[in-house]
Amino acid sequence: MDGMSEIHERQRTLDLALRVGEMLLSNGAGAADVTATMSSITHHLGLRQTLVDVTFTTLTLSHQASIDEPVLALTRHVTHRETDFADLTAVDDVVSQLLADEMTREDAATEMARIASSGHPRKRWAITAGSGLTGAGVALLLGGDWIVLLIAAVAGSCIEILQRKMARMRLPFFYAQVAGGVLATTFAVVLRALDVPVDPSIVVTASIIMLLAGQGFIGAIQDALTGFYITANARILEVMIATAGIIVGVAAGLSIGGALGVDVQIVPGASGLSDLPTITAGAAITAGSFAFTAYSPKRVVLPIALLAALAAGVYFVPLQHGVGRAAAAGLAAIVIGLISYWVAGWVKVPPLVVITACIIPLLPGLSIYRALSLLADDDVTGIIALMTAAAVALALSAGAILGEYVAQPLRRESRKLEQRLAGPRLVGPLRARARRR
Template identity: 30%
Template sequence: MIPLVPQPRPNNAARNVLRRLVQSETPPTAPMNIVQRLAGSPYANPMIQVGKVEESSRKSIDFALLLAETMFRYGAGAMEVETSIIAVTAAFGLRGIEVDITNQSVIINYARRDGIPITVLRVVRSWTNNYAGLVQVHELVSEIVSGGVAVPEAHQRLYVIIKRPKPFPRWMVSVAEAVFVAAVVGVIGGSVFGMLVALLAILLVSQVARVLGKWLVPDFFITAVSSFIVTAVAVLCFMFHVPLSPSLVVAGGILLMLPSGRLVSAVQDAINGFPVTAAGRFLSAFLTFGAIVGGIAVALVTSALFGAERLNVAEPIAGSQPLILVLPLVAVATVAICIAEQTAARLLLPTMAVALVGYLSYYVSLEVGLGDRFAPALAAVIVGVLARVVALHFRSPQLVVAVPSIIFLLVGLSIFRAMFVLTLTPEDSGVGALGLFNALVVILAVAAGVVLGDNIARPFARRNGVKDKRRNRRR
């Protein structure tokens, strides 16, 4: 008889180990859940509201669209808008949401269970400076995510935010812009008289720009006229032998018009995965540069017709004031630009502190020999970290603190000089092209530094570690 050999028992534990070695738990081709975009943001782990979700779905989507339009109008970046939409819709219990954001439009698609999908579109046609409103919207989203605001109340509170007047009147904004330009002229080495001339020129520019805005003149021509006025004032002072540096007056005046924040936001959008929005902002920024160069060129040509000597407004800044004098000017200018951007009053001093630390790190980096490219990047990383910490403490978006704090890295001024040389001095086109490349490298380094600092600070700046670790729960 043939002896019977017992069959070996399957080793389930070994089989499970082998399966984990050859196959991951999450296949690499599986789609990412859209709620995972909230990881690391202030809106992570939203509290989901239940009850009559399908009946109020259209109202929830309409609120999300109005929220996105308001945030874009007030100056938010694409990443901030997308995370806010996802957080709000997730808190209202909507599943199957898809969001598509471009430079001036937002599309939301909602695939209901066993129903016809809903696709809605909102186009943003106007922009305004209102960082205080952006902070209030951020607070509203935070309260919705925590589960304390229902859809009808959210609509009502958002309409109140939209209709609420800005914190600072127009005359104060005009004065703040003039003070900012005067302080910048002092920082880059101008005299007291040069600061006064720049202040008066910007006051004149703001009044002319307001009149042109009432006439619905496009921003391109308003920027060109503004740069023309600043250059004309500097040229007149030079013709009458006024003791000041015309190039410094022009540089300080156009720094207010330069789209430095828009360039940084464009690079941030590209890094965060919004190439269409980034391309639109880049195009808008370079059109602004073209308007500035055109206005300055017309002023210089006009002055040459009257016998004035040709000025080199793109000459590099040779020197500056001592650090003990520069720091107060940086503080005053930061507060002034915050007022011009309509920042909330409670954020003025924290933003000034972040700007001072950023400028000190930039100054020390240059002194130790890190170079003109690495020093702004290192300062931007520090600003990004501090801006995230301050923003979470005061319940505001990070860019509200970061954008005014990086103005003194002068990323826009370098690209203006390169475009001016490339456009108006064809014999130096090689120098202009090289300068443009270096300026773009610095802008990329600054924007990447702000984003890197933001991501570095997120794990260490959570408002409540226990809440961040909890699972989504329903109430």
């Protein structure tokens, strides 16, 4: 009976660690951070040498108490992905309290169940309005005038509503991307039919910018840098499929316009050139509104907006003096990584929340879209655009991780943990302690 009781206790420990890992992975955490957090939980609760396996869709924990006992293994599949920084912050707080012995395993399991079952902390209309504001911020970054800003805001809100409805229908994400591309192009077709004096390329680009999967590309590079190559490949494939959906949608929208007698010419990735004040204002609006729509705690929205504005300035000024895009992006990402560590500690959120939102204005999603569009038209210059996007994504990921690494305290325990877990934590504990018996 004691043996069965011990197995039951081990199962409950593994189950708690799996639920934490599932919540982190589904909300955008990197595979390295998920692995480190799950390992810390099992180690702290008395299970030594637990094997953790994290892929893009599956989490597995296995433990063998001795060579004479069978291996106990549990697996969970990640089937739902939606960025919710409120849940991410709550889970991070549960893990911190558990590892500090301020919360028991049973209390942590109860709190995890509450987090998983609770709804979002904001009304849907507020998220729709925030998505529109994000579109307007991007249009400002691209150098659009007030008409483009207004159109981008309306398009951003409409696309958010459309994708939410399609998500409820359980359709694959590819079809939601196609629908978003069609809707964005429809706005350009209608404006051309009404002879509104705006560049349709800017309208389409500003409208689809939040559909672009640059954030997934960043996650893929981060996983590759930390040694999780299978997960990195899966993220890159997801990026390509999502971007291909946009291209199909834009092409379908243009075909509909042509059938109706409205000829619209779209230059992939077209954008204007803004000045420094406009760039910083656009970055602040984009990052702050994205943080709001991702359910970040309200206390962090303003610091994120200010840090994003600073990073955009750090990115824009070197560009004006002939520095390459990748180098400028890397420099801005280092600034984000350095400052986000202190901002996150000040407002009590995981650094991942701050870094993700601040990097949004610098994402290479537009370059990915332009590259695939050119390649679809048999234009070999698309290869150059794709290489540029990869270089910018690599610079952003490496720069943010480097900045975070430099900012974190280099105590002896931290150094030992970094050597064992291969990289600074963007979410999860810095130090894991075994529970004293």
